[in-house]
Amino acid sequence: MALEATTRIRAAVATQDLAETAISILVDQSGSMRGQSMLLLAAACDIAQNFLVHLGVTTEVLGFTTAGWKGGESRRLWRRRGGRPYPGRLCDLLHIVYRSAEDRRASIGDKFKPMHRPDLPKENVDGEAIEWAVGRLMKIPARRRTLVVLSDGVPADDSTLMANSANFLDRHLREVISRIESAGGVKLVGVGIGFDTSTYYRTSSMISSVDDVGLSLIATLEEAIRGT
Numbered sequence: 001m002a003l004e005a006t007t008r009i010r011a012a013v014a015t016q017d018l019a020e021t022a023i024s025i026l027v028d029q030s031g032s033m034r035g036q037s038m039l040l041l042a043a044a045c046d047i048a049q050n051f052l053v054h055l056g057v058t059t060e061v062l063g064f065t066t067a068g069w070k071g072g073e074s075r076r077l078w079r080r081r082g083g084r085p086y087p088g089r090l091c092d093l094l095h096i097v098y099r100s101a102e103d104r105r106a107s108i109g110d111k112f113k114p115m116h117r118p119d120l121p122k123e124n125v126d127g128e129a130i131e132w133a134v135g136r137l138m139k140i141p142a143r144r145r146t147l148v149v150l151s152d153g154v155p156a157d158d159s160t161l162m163a164n165s166a167n168f169l170d171r172h173l174r175e176v177i178s179r180i181e182s183a184g185g186v187k188l189v190g191v192g193i194g195f196d197t198s199t200y201y202r203t204s205s206m207i208s209s210v211d212d213v214g215l216s217l218i219a220t221l222e223e224a225i226r227g228t
Helices: 002-012 015-019 036-055 073-080 126-138 158-163 168-183 210-227
Strands: 021-028 058-066 093-099 144-151 187-193 203-207
Touching: 002 036, 002 210, 015 021, 021 036, 021 126, 021 210, 036 058, 036 210, 058 126, 073 158, 093 126, 126 144, 126 168, 144 210, 158 168, 168 187, 187 210, 203 210
Parallel strands: 021 058, 021 144, 144 187, 187 203
Antiparallel strands: 058 093
């Protein structure tokens, strides 16, 4: 699949255009992805980054979750300060760089091993993760930039949602996506794993099973490169 996609892309896209393309893959590492799902997703990301690097595309692979359960230091600080109503986010974010744009190696060895850790997946605050990933992409000197977001559900953090409105994180995610899509500069692609992302992103696809994530991710990347 990757070899065939590479051949089609090289026939359709000029080498210079590939060199001026940057693609970032952002992985939702929430608790629902723990175990076999995350193992398959890590393998798919490894294949995808090799595919992109061999095409000459600048590539990043990023992950996002929270540093702990039940809010962590953010929630403790809020309570020490009196617990005012509607405080906003009350969890400590964890953003992870598995492959940076500066890394030009064809292979990055065991960089994806931390993705397998069973203690890593916790909550997911998608909006701020996308802002972080887009901020990194905008620093890359590229003419074409795409962020592919892999997710299996809506944003969730119990500590935040109990102290704010029930749709607080969902609303923020929609606002972030709308702002980025309206501004241009980065194309957003939402890929849902057993989850329909079309209500969030202008460009989206859904994978019915995580078993299919490898082939589906390569297809998504090919479409992004050829269609940008």
